[in-house]
Amino acid sequence: MASAKTTEFSESEQQLATFAKALAHPARIAILKILAAQNECICGKIVEVLPLAQSTVSQHLKELKTAGLIKGTIDGPKSCYCINWDAFEAVNKEFGFLFSSLQKEKGKACC
Amino acid sequence: MASAKTTEFSESEQQLATFAKALAHPARIAILKILAAQNECICGKIVEVLPLAQSTVSQHLKELKTAGLIKGTIDGPKSCYCINWDAFEAVNKEFGFLFSSLQKEKGKACC
DNA sequence: TTAACTTATCGTTTTTTTACGATAATTCAA
DNA sequence: TTGAATTATCGTAAAAAAACGATAAGTTAA
Numbered sequence: 001m002a003s004a005k006t007t008e009f010s011e012s013e014q015q016l017a018t019f020a021k022a023l024a025h026p027a028r029i030a031i032l033k034i035l036a037a038q039n040e041c042i043c044g045k046i047v048e049v050l051p052l053a054q055s056t057v058s059q060h061l062k063e064l065k066t067a068g069l070i071k072g073t074i075d076g077p078k079s080c081y082c083i084n085w086d087a088f089e090a091v092n093k094e095f096g097f098l099f100s101s102l103q104k105e106k107g108k109a110c111c
Numbered sequence: 112m113a114s115a116k117t118t119e120f121s122e123s124e125q126q127l128a129t130f131a132k133a134l135a136h137p138a139r140i141a142i143l144k145i146l147a148a149q150n151e152c153i154c155g156k157i158v159e160v161l162p163l164a165q166s167t168v169s170q171h172l173k174e175l176k177t178a179g180l181i182k183g184t185i186d187g188p189k190s191c192y193c194i195n196w197d198a199f200e201a202v203n204k205e206f207g208f209l210f211s212s213l214q215k216e217k218g219k220a221c222c
Numbered sequence: 223t224t225a226a227c228t229t230a231t232c233g234t235t236t237t238t239t240t241a242c243g244a245t246a247a248t249t250c251a252a
Numbered sequence: 253t254t255g256a257a258t259t260a261t262c263g264t265a266a267a268a269a270a271a272c273g274a275t276a277a278g279t280t281a282a
Contacts, residue, residue, distance in 0.1 A: 008162055009137035013144075020134035025240085026120035029127050029209070036212070044258065051119055056241050058260060063239095077249040077258045085214070092210040098140070099203040101147070103196070136270085155228065167271050169230060174269095188228045188279040 016098060019091045022067035027052060027060050032083060035070060041080040043072075127209060130202045133178035138163060138171050146181060146194050154183075154190040 009017075023029060027050055034046055043061070047054045061081060064070045068087040073080050120128075134140060138161055145157055154172070158165045172192060175181045179198040184191050 009141055013137040013140045016140050017135055017137040020131045020140075021136075023131035024128055024135045025132075026124040026128040027240095029124045029131075030120055032209075033124075033212075036214075047259095052240095053242055054259075055243075055261080059240080062260085074248090074259095079259060088210070088214075092206075095206055095210075096203075098143075099199070101144075103147075103199075132269095138270095158229095163270095164272055165229075166231080166273075170270075173230085185229095185278090190229060 012094070016094055018067060019069075019094070022064055022069055025060065027057070028064055031057075031060060031064065032069070035081055035083050041072075041082045043079040043081055123205070127205055129178060130180075130205070133175055133180055136171065138168070139175055142168075142171060142175065143180070143194060146192060152183075152191040152193045154192055 023032075030050060031046055034049065035041060038045070046061075047057045050057055052060075061070070061072070065072055065081075069084055069091070070081050071084045072082075134143075141161060142157055145160065146152060149156070157172075158168045161168055163171075172181070172183070176183055176192075180195055180202070181192050182195045183193075
């Protein structure tokens, strides 16, 4: 009967999947690019540029914020969003770590 | 009325999102780790290790294959899956490119 | 050939994601 | 204070993802 399925997914696997999910929509990648390119974190501008309704953009922003990739502050009637560089650096490193750890075994490939 | 929402998402944004989606589930990350760690690409072993039904694992494998991250060959009654290192290297570079291009603007952050 | 084994696919259900319009809440300008 | 502007949230609908059991299709060993 072989071994039991006792292995739940590890913390790091879950966290990586969470970050990947945050990046798993072109609108959210576009938002990150916009936030990075503009020195002002104008939120309304994003709605103008993206082919999505304001409420949908707001939802994507919320997901990015929940994932920790961006942070937002209230600026008068407007909202100011920015990339959370600390978290972003962490994600970058985690992905890099995954990639490099996978590649260590590269030589053994059989197909 | 500002500018029209003519900007669809770019090719690179869509492709990145597709790859991210492939990584957006802990089971698929776990599968990649298993494939990388074993010098044999035994498929059935994955089912034993993961807390998922065989059909579900098969589905995840198919998604990874569709995304191009792995490739599979038939080995008798069994199936042999391996990481597609070429594609993987491409993904790695694309992510790295995204991260570094975003970070170029880092100094301008406003919040 | 038959039986056992391995894996993909099918059908289905449940959950999550994506999207929108409408509305509420907040702030600034008149 | 009123009105315009901005954004978040609510309610909802449609689409996609995730999961499972059952089944089919293939291969090897007896």
